[in-house]
């Protein structure tokens with residue numbers, strides 16, 4: 001099965017589906033399965049404590065798939081003081097796709113291109129989109145309202161066509177893409193690919209606890225809270241996990257809590273929990289999403305029918 005778009009052509013993949021990088025969730029098992037399904041599996045460099053561990057992680061993925069993969073770099077000194085070293089490791093390992101979030105990729109764009117790799121940048125507003133476009137982004141990841149992790153607050157209905165029109169760059173839709181229906185909606189809005197986060201946590205390959213996976217199944221979109229109080233940046237969280245971790249958020253302890261501990265004990269997810277009813281292999285999710293997308297677009301109501 002192949003679905004051709006500007007992004008599949010650019011990355012040399014069969015399906016316009018990107019396995020979104022997720023802190024403490026996306027490791028080789030998940031990345032390999034998404035890439036083998038025909039999409040592109042991605043993970044955040046921050047999942048590895050040292051550049052050596054990052055290099056080992058990439059080597060493990062490379063030994064299990066020949067398909068392209070992506071690495072997310074958080075370009076923010078406070079959140080990721082080691083990003084420059086991580087970038088060096090990625091370039092040495094010939095990573096095909098670098099995805100940046102927070103900050104501007106100005107200083108690394110040239111090297112990415114000269115290595116034949118591609119640069120996608122997370123954005124939530126036009127202001128940031130224009131900055132990364134000028135810095136050399138090949139595509140934008142439009143992180144809309146309802147996305148898991150650090151999310152924007154603009155509805156995808158307006159954000160996707162807006163960013164595409166204003167910048168002229170290909171756009172990847174991020175936020176609550178849990179199946180073929182959401183993919184069809186995003187592609188109708190002009191997206192060139194979709195970014196799938198939360199749905200891929202409810203898989204055997206995600207390195208999340210069983211309790212986290214079960215909470216995704218048990219939660220409704222009304223159970224998602226959007227707040228900057230947990231990681232310092234507005235993000236979506238499972239309210240049931242926030243309640244369980246209240247002791248971590250109040251009093252003296254909270255001041256010393258590092259990022260790792262926050263994300264480990266407080267679980268992030270987007271509005272896409274509405275469509276998550278089971279734990280399924282990642283490869284199956286990607287292939288089913290593409291099949292459902294094709295069937296949905298061919299069955300949309302038409303003139304006179």
Ligand SMILES: Cc1cc2nc3c(=O)[nH]c(=O)nc-3n(C[C@H](O)[C@H](O)[C@H](O)COP(=O)(O)O)c2cc1C
Nearest residue numbers: 020021022023044101147148149175176197198270
């Ligand atoms: C648990 C979790 C961890 C995440 N970690 C990161 C990260 O380290 N870097 C990043 O750029 N985005 C991160 N994200 C955001 C995802 O890459 C993606 O934008 C988002 O999950 C898409 O929305 P969805 O979850 O509704 O599919 C994370 C999301 C979740 C749910």
